[in-house]
Amino acid sequence: MLILIKPASELCPLQRRPPLRERESYITGAQSVSLALTPIQRPEMYIIGAQPLCSQLSGLSQGQRKLCQLYQDHMIYIGDGAKTGIKECQYQFRQRRWNCSTVDNTSVFGRVMQIGSRETAFTYAVSAAGVVNAISRACREGELSTCGCSRAARPRDLPRDWLWGGCGDNVHYGYRFAREFVDAREREKNYPRGSPEHARTLMNLQNNEAGRQAVYNLANVACKCHGVSGSCSLKTCWLQLADFRRVGEFLKEKYDSAAAMRIGRKGKLELVDKRFNTPTPEDLVYIDPSPDYCLRNETTGSLGTQGRLCNKTSEGMDGCELMCCGRGYDQFKTYKHERCHCKFHWCCYVKCKRCTTLVDQFVCK
Known part of the structure; x- marks a missing residue:
């Protein structure tokens, strides 16, 4: 679903800042991920009016640089959000053939992102979700000049004697700002309607929205x-973001049920198999089949599974049979160090011993 963005002046009506022009401030989910690996942590680069930050960020269009210059204090949180997305991606796929590996500081995920696969869909969604998460939290913490605590309306089902207040995560602002920023470059592209490039743009926009929806809808x-x-005779309630692990798990479920799409005659994405339900804004979509990720392939960007650890006793994707793609595996022994024999001492600390055990590990050939 394509959603028109309101000017940024409407994101926070109490702040008088120059309005952002529509179509001038767009960027892809993949490029927001690249911000996570860009060394922009120098505090002096965030002084109001300083130009080095925006000039040193590669891949920004002219409109994006204007947005960066107007909202420099947002940039570091966009990078933090993208980092959160990368880490969550690597956690969710740690036992899969494709484990969300980053390649270098320029392309981040390498050539894999050139394929409109399920994996690319998840990457766009989780990075967009990370940006919403980071911006929403930064608002609550008073780190951004254009937003503050959440102004969400009191839920109708909240008991009448409970207070609605506190300083909640501003997920409404985070959603709107991330929508404008993350979708930016996709909306600036001007590919012929119905072309493969246009299909990929629509796919990216759909998955960006699914990531944002996940954070927005899971906030509670x-x-x-x-x-x-602590008699709890009175309660104060506020809006709070869900733990990002829950967001990652939700998007992983959407990855497993992602819909295969193709570009239709009207220049819109349509289901390859009409027997399935039409995707909602919360669903992930893809247009290309995934590589098998078994062998290293420079063309597709597959890193292969040679040298990956596997579980000999598992029948799942982390099992040696599936992970190693039938090539077999090598066994070796290694020492495992962990805390053990922990005791609680009054008052108030826990003291543990350090135990070392010799364990078997298995690595794909």
Whole structure:
């Protein structure tokens, strides 16, 4: 679903800042990920009016640089959000043939991203989700000049004697700003309607939106009890982001059920198999089949599974049979160090011993 973006002046009506022109401030989910690996952590680069930050970020269009210059304080949180997305991607796929490996500081995920596969769909979604998450939290913490605590309306089902207040995560602002920023370059592209490039643009926009929707919809009400000795005679509640691990798990489920699409005669994506339900804005879509990721392939960007650890007893994707693609595996022994024999001492600390055990490990040939 394509959503038109309101000017940035409407993101926070109490702040008088120059409005952002539509179609001038766009960037891809993949490029927001590249910000995560760009060394922009120098505090002096965030002084108002400083130009080095925006000039040193590669891949920005003219409109994106204007957005960067107007909202320099947002850039570091966009990078932080992309880092969060990368880490979550690597966690969710740690036991898969494709384990969300980054390649270098320029292309991040390498040639894999050139294929409109399920894996690319997940990467766009989780990186967009990371940006929403980081911006929403930065608003609550008072780190951004154009937003503050959440102004979400009181939920209708909240008990009447509970207070609606506190300083909640501003997921509404985070969603809107991330939508404008992350979708930027996709909306600036002007490929012929119905072309393969146009199909890929529509795919990216769909998956960006799915990532943002995940953070927005999983945000929930958190409450704190007040009263004598914690009697909870009164509660104060606010809007709070879900733990990002939950977002990652939700998007992983969407990855498993992602819909295969193709470009139709009307220049819109349509299902390859009409027996399935039409994807909603929360669903992931893809247009190309995935490589098998078994062997290293410079053309597709597959790193292969040679040298990957596998589980000999598992019948799942982390099992040696599937992970190693039938090539077999090598066994070796290694020492495992862990805390053990932990005891609680009054008051108030835990003391543990360090145990070393010899364990078997298996590596794909």
